[in-house]
Amino acid sequence: MERDLEGVDATEAAWETLYRARGQDVEDCRPLFTGDVFEKVDVIRMGEPKKKNLVILQHPCAMRTDGTTLAHLLLMAEVRQHKPLAKEKWAGYGKLMPFPDLLPAVTAGRRHQAAMFDELYLVEPEKLRRGLFTTQLSIIAQAL
Numbered sequence: 001m002e003r004d005l006e007g008v009d010a011t012e013a014a015w016e017t018l019y020r021a022r023g024q025d026v027e028d029c030r031p032l033f034t035g036d037v038f039e040k041v042d043v044i045r046m047g048e049p050k051k052k053n054l055v056i057l058q059h060p061c062a063m064r065t066d067g068t069t070l071a072h073l074l075l076m077a078e079v080r081q082h083k084p085l086a087k088e089k090w091a092g093y094g095k096l097m098p099f100p101d102l103l104p105a106v107t108a109g110r111r112h113q114a115a116m117f118d119e120l121y122l123v124e125p126e127k128l129r130r131g132l133f134t135t136q137l138s139i140i141a142q143a144l
Helices: 012-016 087-092
Strands: 019-022 037-045 048-056 074-081 096-099 113-123 135-137
Touching: 037 074, 037 113, 048 113
Parallel strands: none
Antiparallel strands: 019 135, 037 048, 048 074, 074 113, 096 113
């Protein structure tokens, strides 16, 4: 039996339903969750320091050692520019999670992003600077 992946229509009104909060709307004091996106995280790639936009992939329980304390490393995926996809096209892109209109204030194509599931990083939680940019994706959070 074939099943379609959950997706949204390629319209700005539908894109808005993906996100619970973006940018300044995200509360700094709330705990980290699967789907939180961070901008300009310091990472090491091929021995070179770089800054990447990343999304948390780990389940909230797996990223905590005792229910509250974050583990010393979090599994994250790179987030980068990607064209928006029509709802029926989402199933053809199993190596990424589209984030259409993730950066609504940006007028260029860079406003549309995607998590790249084949570009993974282990990141120390201290490197996730709150307040720069973070979002909680309701499509991911509702699946937990």
